[in-house]
Amino acid sequence: MSESMSAGREPMLLYLIKQVELAARSRLDDIVRPGGMTALQYTALTVLERHADMSSAQLARHSFVTAQSMADLIGALEARGLIERYRDRTDRRRLVVALTAEGRALLDRYREEVTALEASMVTGLLPDEVAMLRRALNTCRANLAGKTPVP
Amino acid sequence: MSESMSAGREPMLLYLIKQVELAARSRLDDIVRPGGMTALQYTALTVLERHADMSSAQLARHSFVTAQSMADLIGALEARGLIERYRDRTDRRRLVVALTAEGRALLDRYREEVTALEASMVTGLLPDEVAMLRRALNTCRANLAGKTPVP
DNA sequence: CTTATTTCAGATGAACTGAAATGC
């Protein structure tokens, strides 16, 4: 009965994605742990580096999590002095997040190792294939969000 | 200074992978919640369907988690009656996991919806591109594990 | 003796929901 269906033939894509996420995050945690950060925190810093002047709520939408979850993360980064926040003058509800010098220094400190981790992850794939992987993941992300590619 | 480096140009692959995993898991949770399961539990059942007669420790290695983490998951599935365990006669340390009829029924009950979720996730990609995505993820998984593709 | 499997106990990280305060 069910063994004739196609879904059982190959592992779910969701399973593969989860495995890669789990293994990659574990490696990234090892890299940034000496800096007193988690992989998630480091990743958030890289997002802030690419997107200045975002509020916590904007970051939450950008990252597919609730505003409350992002507030926890932002709070931890602020407590560590890696970011600071200031009130937006034109909309005083918003607390705009900015990297501090220390935050930038930590990003720089681990940039090479993180780049090397990503490179080791895609070892055996051609440059075109890596570009294709990136494009496919962006498509998946957009499809799951019901939105256009990436802000 | 750091803005001339390549790492800052595009979002990290790790970030994209995490976003897709988060969004996809959330959708899968919605699908299987009526069955009283989490996405993780459903995924574990699909692994058991494809790999019979595995012990919890083997499953843990297969899934990149500790034996203790897998024991929690297996314990929940057993408590729900979706799997059962029996002692391996030739190695009495091992408790071999087997799907129950109820476990198979739940797999069948959600198979179509889960297949549709994966299909919707890769909407806009050609079949070749989906195959390439799967292959690339397998490569990443193997590279991160320091092992050969998949058991 | 060493190693593998399982189990027990506790800790942590990272997400969630609900509710309230503030400001647009």
Place this chain on the structure above:
DNA sequence: CGCATTTCAGTTTATCTGAAATAA
């Protein structure tokens, strides 16, 4: 008023580490 942002409080899920029992 309704909506967005932030914060506070509590909860859940999914991982981890450490330690002990059993068996190969």
